[in-house]
Each structure stands twice: as structure tokens, then as C-alpha cells.
Amino acid sequence: MEINASIDPVTRLEGHLKVAITIDTVNGTQQVVDARVSGRLFRGFEQLIIGRDPRDAQHITERICGVCPVAHGMTAVMALDNACGITIPDNARIMRNLVSGANFIESHILHFYLLSLADFFEGPQMAPWQPNWGGDRRLSATQNGDLTGHYVQAIAMRRKAHEMGALFGGKLPHPPAYISGGFTATPRADRITAFKNYLNELIPFIQSVYIPDVELVAAKYPEYFTIGRGHGNLLSFGVFDLNSAGTSKQLAPGVALNGSQTTLVLDQTKITEHVTYSWFADATNDQHPSVSTTEPMNPKGSAYSWVKAPRYGEVPCEVGPLARMWVNGNYRAGISVMDRHRARAQEALLLAQAMLTWCDQLNPAGPVYVEAAPRPANATGYALTEAPRGALGHWISIQNKRTAHYEVISPTTWNAAPRDGHGLPGPLEEALLGVPVENADEPVEVLRVIHSFDPCLDCATHVMRPRAEGKIFAVPHLHGEEPHTHEHGHEHA
Numbered sequence: 385m386e387i388n389a390s391i392d393p394v395t396r397l398e399g400h401l402k403v404a405i406t407i408d409t410v411n412g413t414q415q416v417v418d419a420r421v422s423g424r425l426f427r428g429f430e431q432l433i434i435g436r437d438p439r440d441a442q443h444i445t446e447r448i449c450g451v452c453p454v455a456h457g458m459t460a461v462m463a464l465d466n467a468c469g470i471t472i473p474d475n476a477r478i479m480r481n482l483v484s485g486a487n488f489i490e491s492h493i494l495h496f497y498l499l500s501l502a503d504f505f506e507g508p509q510m511a512p513w514q515p516n517w518g519g520d521r522r523l524s525a526t527q528n529g530d531l532t533g534h535y536v537q538a539i540a541m542r543r544k545a546h547e548m549g550a551l552f553g554g555k556l557p558h559p560p561a562y563i564s565g566g567f568t569a570t571p572r573a574d575r576i577t578a579f580k581n582y583l584n585e586l587i588p589f590i591q592s593v594y595i596p597d598v599e600l601v602a603a604k605y606p607e608y609f610t611i612g613r614g615h616g617n618l619l620s621f622g623v624f625d626l627n628s629a630g631t632s633k634q635l636a637p638g639v640a641l642n643g644s645q646t647t648l649v650l651d652q653t654k655i656t657e658h659v660t661y662s663w664f665a666d667a668t669n670d671q672h673p674s675v676s677t678t679e680p681m682n683p684k685g686s687a688y689s690w691v692k693a694p695r696y697g698e699v700p701c702e703v704g705p706l707a708r709m710w711v712n713g714n715y716r717a718g719i720s721v722m723d724r725h726r727a728r729a730q731e732a733l734l735l736a737q738a739m740l741t742w743c744d745q746l747n748p749a750g751p752v753y754v755e756a757a758p759r760p761a762n763a764t765g766y767a768l769t770e771a772p773r774g775a776l777g778h779w780i781s782i783q784n785k786r787t788a789h790y791e792v793i794s795p796t797t798w799n800a801a802p803r804d805g806h807g808l809p810g811p812l813e814e815a816l817l818g819v820p821v822e823n824a825d826e827p828v829e830v831l832r833v834i835h836s837f838d839p840c841l842d843c844a845t846h847v848m849r850p851r852a853e854g855k856i857f858a859v860p861h862l863h864g865e866e867p868h869t870h871e872h873g874h875e876h877a
């Protein structure tokens with residue numbers, strides 16, 4: 385019998401994420417046969433920027449998200465540098481990289497321990513580990529105890545990564561140090577030493593705790609190396625410039641289609657945004673982000689999401705650590721739930737070690753800022769880089785010294801995209817198809833696939849109240865308010 389279920393919300397970030405699935409039995413196995421991933425909150429940050437001084441974009445787009453503000457600040461200033469023809473000093477490039485790298489490490493540790501681990505291990509019978517779905521727990525009591533200790537340790541490590549980034553960023557989250565033309569901090573020798581001291585604490589944690597814990601979970605749940613593959617199209621914009629021209633990067637850009645070992649050269653002109661199933665006006669359907677607009681239209685036909693559907697050459701692409709590591713040949717074991725966790729952990733180590741060498745390239749006596757010879761009144765620019773969760777692009781158009789057009793495509797837009805104009809599911813939707821579900825009342829397998837993409841999830845408690853025509857998993861009462869319902873007046877626990 386077909387069962388319809390919704391997990392809503394699955395996240396607090398980038399809009400509330402709702403995942404609606406249909407579960408049925410195929411060839412004797414109960415599994416997901418349809419999935420719709422839906423962003424439930426209109427944000428429209430681009431519209432806040434129109435008509436403002438172009439330098440405001442950095443501060444405004446950083447507020448898109450508290451988890452990846454560094455990436456938005458960095459991308460915004462890179463886009464403005466590009467529009468103004470500015471080449472920044474090496475010190476600024478390196479400090480931008482170091483603060484961004486600190487955010488990557490913090491975010492990856494957060495993702496595994498605080499957001500994903502609860503799908504696999506059994507924490508203590510108290511918040512924040514309970515309430516939780518209970519089925520399919522395979523770790524021993526000792527292993528669960530060890531992981532609980534590591535979870536607590538991970539919180540301290542995240543804090544250290546934040547403190548490390550704030551040394552140059554000014555504060556985290558939302559660092560003010562990113563400015564077009566360079567960076568506001570100076571690379572004082574004592575701060576370089578302090579930064580390296582933090583790295584020398586984080587690297588052993590990643591090596592001897594984080595990576596072994598990922599391997600432990602992978603060994604206990606080996607079938608997750610074959611679950612959640614999706615389309616197999618992997619896209620990276622590349623990140624961490626190693627020279628001022630940006631022609632050399634720590635993680636290079638590229639595209640690998642259908643799990644190919646061959647990486648194609650990235651061509652940003654091939655990016656378009658479909659809105660056929662998104663609550664935006666169709667006028668700019670399938671257009672390049674330099675011209676597409678953000679014009680809300682809700683309700684709209686069969687649209688079901690506030691997320692647009694970016695495509696590369698009309699193809700849905702997965703972005704994130706696995707895509708970056710795959711494109712660069714650092715990790716090509718497979719594309720699955722566990723491969724995403726593994727690639728993310730290995731990337732954290734690769735970056736932390738690279739950051740040690742970047743610290744040594746800073747010049748305490750060198751410049752950190754270059755003033756543009758008068759900033760153009762009219763210009764266009766863009767920047768493609770990477771946030772912890774994957775490819776991030778900002779496109780800007782300036783007229784009469786004001787921002788006339790701005791478009792952001794963030795990583796979760798790629799991964800949690802709805803269907804496109806060709807009816808092709810987004811990467812997460814595709815990855816959910818065929819996922820076996822043991823207990824339709826507690827589809828933890830579905831959560832494992834969703835979490836492997838790291839779509840900004842938080843630890844919101846999901847409580848379900850079944851109804852004949854469907855199941856809703858929703859947050860419980862908050863601050864005495866009734867949770868809002870999205871469909872058919874379902875009751876919520």
C-alpha cells in the first residue's frame with residue numbers, strides 16, 4: 385500500500401525544508417518511490433540589495449545564513465572586485481582563505497557530530513539526543529558512549545574553529561573583515577602564531593577522532609555506500625585562490641557527469657535557473673543568473689518550492705565536499721551517503737593542513753587593501769567560489785553606482801532543487817528514490833540520505849501524528865504557539 389509522508393520542517397536554514405515522500409513496496413522491499421523537496425520560506429535577499437551601494441551586498445548577503453556567512457561575504461566582495469577590476473594583495477587573499485577555511489572546518493565538524501550522528505548512534509536518554517527515532521542502531525554501548533564524548537568534544541572544537549576565524553575575521557559568524565579591495569585585518573605575527581596554534585589542536589582532532597568516527601559509522605552501516613547516489617553529476621566552482629589571478633586554487637573547479645572519472649572544464653555560461661516548479665514568475669525561466677530575477681508568485685500551478693532549480697547545461701548537479709574532492713581527484717571511491725561523510729571529513733583534514741602553509745605565506749609588513757581607481761558607475765561582475773556545503777555564486781550588476789541586479793545561487797539551491805522544466809528531479813529528490821524504508825512511521829533511512837547532503841539542518845525535533853491519507857512529522861509546540869500546518873489541517877503532536 386502506498387504511504388505518503390512529509391518531514392516538515394527538516395531545517396531552519398535557507399527556508400524551512402520539507403521533504404514529501406511516497407513509500408511503496410517494490411520487488412518485496414518497502415522503499416521511497418517518489419520524493420519532492422520543498423523550501424517553505426520565501427527569502428528574497430537579492431531584493432534587499434537592489435538600489436543600494438554595491439558595498440552593502442557583503443553585509444546583507446552574510447545574513448542569508450548563520451552557518452555559512454563567511455562564504456557569502458567572501459563571494460560578495462569577490463563579485464564586486466570582479467566588477468571593479470580589482471586585484472587584491474596576497475595578504476588579503478590569504479586572510480580571506482584562512483577565515484573561510486576556519487568556517488569550513490567548523491561547519492564540517494558541526495555537520496557530522498551535531499546534525500548527522502544522531503541518525504546512527506544512540507545518545508544518552510536526554511536532550512539534545514532525545515527524543516529521537518529509535519530503529520536500526522548498530523553500535524555497542526561502549527561505542528555509543530565514546531561517540532557521546534566525542535560529540536561534546538566536537539562542540540569545543542567548533543568553538544575553537546570559530547575563535548580561529550575571528551582572529552582575522554573580526555568576529556564569527558558574520559565577519560566584518562571582508563571588503564572589496566582586500567581585508568580589514570592586518571596579519572600580525574602574534575595572530576599568525578595564534579591561528580597556527582588553533583590548527584595544531586584541530587588537526588589531531590580531525591585525524592584521531594573525526595575521521596575514525598566516520599569510519600566506525602561507515603563500517604557499521606556499509607550498505608550506505610550504495611544508498612543515496614542520485615544523478616551522480618558533481619559540480620565544483622573551485623575555492624581557496626593560491627595566486628592573485630585566481631588561476632590556481634587549493635580545490636579546483638570542474639564538473640564530473642554521471643560519476644565519470646573525467647573532469648570537464650567549468651563553463652559558468654552553462655548555468656541557468658529553472659522555475660517551472662518554483663514559486664517565481666515564469667518570465668525568467670531557464671535563464672542565466674546574471675539576468676534572472678527573483679519575482680515571487682505563490683500560488684503558481686504545480687509549483688511546490690521556494691527553491692529555484694539551477695542546472696548546469698540543463699543537468700541537475702550535486703555540490704558539496706564530495707563534488708569538490710571528486711573533481712580534484714582527492715576522493716573517488718563512490719557517490720553515496722557514506723561517501724559524502726567520508727569526503728567531508730577528509731576535506732577538513734586537507735584544508736586544515738593547507739591552512740598551516742598559508743599562515744606561513746602571510747607578510748606582516750605587507751598591504752591588505754588596494755583602493756580602486758575610481759569605482760565604475762556602471763559595471764557587471766560575478767564570483768564563483770565554494771561554501772562548506774558546495775558551489776556558491778553571486779552575480780552583480782551596477783548602474784549609477786547602485787546595485788541594479790543581484791542574484792545568488794547557494795549550494796542548497798543546487799542540492800535541494802525541485803524538478804526542472806524537463807521534469808528532472810533535483811539531486812536530493814533523485815537520491816531519495818529507491819531508499820529502503822524499514823518502518824514508515826520512523827523513516828530514519830530518509831533522514832540519513834537528506835543529512836548526507838548537509839542542507840543546513842538543525843536538531844529540530846520531529847514528531848509525527850499519522851493520518852489515513854498521510855503522515856506529517858513536525859516540530860512540537862514552540863513558545864506555547866500552535867505549529868502551523870501546511871496540509872489538510874493535520875494534527876500535530
Ligand code: NFE
Binds near residue numbers: 398448456
Ligand atoms: Ni545555509 Fe550555505 C553553505 C551557502 S548552503 S549554509 O555552506 O551558501 O545553501
